[in-house]
Amino acid sequence: MCLFTTAPYVRPALGPGPDPAPSERNALRARERTVSEECDDSSASAVSRLEERRRRMAAGFSEWKVNRQYSENERVVHLGKQYRCLVAHKSNSASNPKTTVKTWQAYTG
Structure with missing residues (x-):
């Protein structure tokens, strides 16, 4: 779910210690892509609803x-x-x- 923030998604801090294993890094990157895609889809949907509302208003509704x-x-x-x-x-x-x-x-x- 996207919260329509202007700030980009930031990966949670992993804390001190060694770098995560490659599989863990890949999982984090996949989650970043999923969140980014969800925000893009939600934002596009909200924009299209807003455009439709503006079109109706311009048509006298x-x-x-x-x-x-x-x-x-x-x-x-x-x-x-x-x-x-x-x-x-x-x-x-x-x-x-x-x-x-x-x-x-x-x-x-």
């Missing part, structure tokens, strides 16, 4: 929020899906776009 006044034809994103408001209303936790078909319609473009 905002994140759906509770206790907000919505006007007819306003577009939102809720749980990764796009919706269009059918009727002006104030949102609440029980009437989100996924569960309320009278006020929201899935947006198909």
Whole structure:
């Protein structure tokens, strides 16, 4: 699991004493590669989610929020899906776009 730190992964100190055996050194190097790959995959996934969110916002979609006044034809994103408001209303936790078909319609473009 990557913690999205800017600092590179640092191998734990082995303490005083002789150098580790070749098999132990290889195991440590393999662990470094695994951690590095996990961070690269996690970071790429987070970046692609952020890019997708920015794309939606640029297309006129905002994140759906509770206790907000919505006007007819306003577009939102809720749980990764796009919706269009059918009727002006104030949102609440029980009437989100996924569960309320009278006020929201899935947006198909």
